């Protein structure tokens with residue numbers, strides 16, 4: 305029987321979930337967002353079947369409610385849903401990047417019809433809003449689930465089944481464990497990226513040429529500084545104790561590096577860099593977790609008119625859609641590297657084969 309899924313907050317994540325759930329063909333999707341343009345876009349583009357009249361009316365009909373909202377709003381909405389006179393069981397889940405405040409609210413739910421399972425798909429983008437939503441965004445990504453006290457395995461099974469088209473790898477985690485780990489590999493790196501951008505901006509006062517020298521490395525490490533400031537302020541706020549602890553750790557790390565340089569300890573510094581390289585190289589980049597968000601392929605090209613268009617043309621002829629394209633360290637007359645990001649492993653493999661057959665020199669992380 306067709307299930308009714310009610311999604312509140314149809315931005316990048318809520319919209320992407322709506323797209324992938326719709327692909328199952330087993331659900332009727334009702335949407336609600338405080339932004340009217342988002343709702344119209346979702347309906348016009350067949351991302352949802354129906355716009356909710358209001359939250360209470362749609363919640364009463366739903367089998368599953370997904371909160372795709374910022375964390376502070378998610379906590380407020382859990383309390384609002386708790387007050388509704390529901391007459392059948394409904395699974396409620398969220399997508400928040402920090403789980404403690406959400407599960408604290410969920411564990412106080414008194415409405416016996418609500419079964420809350422915290423959710424966090426570990427993939428995303430620096431973009432926001434429904435126009436950036438993609439049905440395949442969570443393919444092969446880790447999708448963390450943190451069930452509240454009122455849930456059992458049966459509810460978790462139903463949720464996983466409804467989200468099966470995401471093609472994610474579901475893992476159950478304890479809330480504290482989740483917030484500590486995402487603090488380290490997701491939230492803190494966003495703080496560092498913003499700090500690096502601030503540092504460059506300050507140096508630009510005395511060195512106006514700085515933006516022109518900001519090549520592949522700086523752009524790679526600071527991409528996430530282009531994320532939505534309101535959303536990330538909310539994430540940092542809800543995981544602030546961990547952030548403060550990680551800033552202290554970072555100061556210690558930087559002091560160690562400063563010491564290596566001051567003491568001209570080349571052995572110490574090389575060994576530090578080697579250990580970082582070994583760990584980074586071993587992160588299993590073919591698995592889509594936080595790293596990378598897409599499947600990358602690096603193509604050597606000459607800096608000459610039409611070089612990029614030629615590569616893009618070959619892939620387009622073979623119906624391979626390129627999600628992103630970036631030129632790394634290209635300079636006049638010198639071989640440059642074009643980084644192409646494709647959405648799936650299959651497209652990464654095909655791109656590699658097709659371009660090698662055309663004589664391109666390529667590199668791809670397996």
Ligand SMILES: NC(=O)c1ccc[n+]([C@@H]2O[C@H](COP(=O)([O-])OP(=O)(O)OC[C@H]3O[C@@H](n4cnc5c(N)ncnc54)[C@H](O)[C@@H]3O)[C@@H](O)[C@H]2O)c1
Nearest residue numbers: 313314315316317337338373374375400401428429432433
């Ligand atoms: N951006 C990422 O990479 C990422 C990845 C995983 C999880 N998350 C989490 O997903 C959630 C949403 O992030 P996003 O990137 O989709 O943001 P977004 O800005 O793209 O989307 C949020 C949507 O919620 C709507 N909204 C806000 N308050 C609302 C309310 N009270 N009622 C109804 N709609 C409301 C907004 O209008 C917007 O459409 C956050 O909790 C975030 O922590 C983000």
Ligand SMILES: O=C(O)C(=O)C[C@]1(C(=O)O)C=C[C@@H](O)C=C1
Nearest residue numbers: 401426427428429430490594597
């Ligand atoms: O790829 C990005 O731009 C992201 O920031 C995605 C990212 C991350 O990897 O840190 C950001 C927040 C999430 O909660 C999950 C994923």
